[in-house]
Amino acid sequence: MSRLIALLSVALLLLAVAGCSAPPQAPAVSSAEREKYAAEAQWAPGQLEAHFQKHPQGYGTLEEYDRGARDTILKGTAFTYLDRESGQGHLGFYDGSSGRFTALTLDGRRIATHFRSDQGDRYVRQLPESTYR
Amino acid sequence: MSGVRRSETRGILRRLLAKRGIGRFALFLTQQEGKQLPGGIESLSGFVLTGAGEVYGFWLDWDGLEGEYVLDPWYRVADLSNLACDPEYHRARRELGLGDAGVMGDG
Numbered sequence A: 001m002s003r004l005i006a007l008l009s010v011a012l013l014l015l016a017v018a019g020c021s022a023p024p025q026a027p028a029v030s031s032a033e034r035e036k037y038a039a040e041a042q043w044a045p046g047q048l049e050a051h052f053q054k055h056p057q058g059y060g061t062l063e064e065y066d067r068g069a070r071d072t073i074l075k076g077t078a079f080t081y082l083d084r085e086s087g088q089g090h091l092g093f094y095d096g097s098s099g100r101f102t103a104l105t106l107d108g109r110r111i112a113t114h115f116r117s118d119q120g121d122r123y124v125r126q127l128p129e130s131t132y133r
Numbered sequence B: 001m002s003g004v005r006r007s008e009t010r011g012i013l014r015r016l017l018a019k020r021g022i023g024r025f026a027l028f029l030t031q032q033e034g035k036q037l038p039g040g041i042e043s044l045s046g047f048v049l050t051g052a053g054e055v056y057g058f059w060l061d062w063d064g065l066e067g068e069y070v071l072d073p074w075y076r077v078a079d080l081s082n083l084a085c086d087p088e089y090h091r092a093r094r095e096l097g098l099g100d101a102g103v104m105g106d107g
Helices: A002-017 A031-040 A047-054 A062-075 A121-125 B002-019 B087-095
Strands: A077-082 A089-095 A100-105 A110-116 B025-037 B041-050 B055-063 B068-076
Touching: A031 A062, A047 A062, A047 A110, A047 B041, A047 B055, A062 A089, A062 A100, A062 A110, A089 A121, A100 B025, A110 B025, B002 B041, B002 B055, B002 B068, B025 B055, B025 B087, B041 B087
Parallel strands: none
Antiparallel strands: A077 A089, A089 A100, A100 A110, B025 B041, B041 B055, B055 B068
């Protein structure tokens, strides 16, 4: 028995040395938090217009696009990931039924982007440190 | 892998910003935008804070006609009051040693 424990300890130590650890857990985002983010999160200056220009898929107007971003916060699966450029944590919402993705800053105050992924959920799974499952 | 991509993206941005006369800068509120560009990098949106304290919104994209990376759109944020409470903006200001003065911009 003690030999088995010793072997397990060595295995865990080797995994830790190799940088392996338990997969990151998806955040628990309550319904109240979703509603708050969907209602109050803001686009940074000029970003709503720029994002609608670049990601108009399925939207006719700026207002529809903005509403789509907020609807995805309400409907999507919540997860976290790291922005590849800054290394900052972001909060993501991915709606598998529509393929739509909305990203917020981790405090839920800024909408960072909204678009329909042409790779489906493969896109959100491959984001750095993604907790999407 | 992501580190390599980040380094390449940063190099492209540095070159494009140098063309606009910006040598010293910090990025904030960046976000990958899901579009693969030539060279294995991904489109990116965000903001540039310059050493002079000016803020520009940008989108790193690819101009297929010219065959080169572009910042489009690229726009100056004149009124910085919307950013005054933004932690990432303040991190960028600290990174450039700008402190917290002048965050209201020139309207």
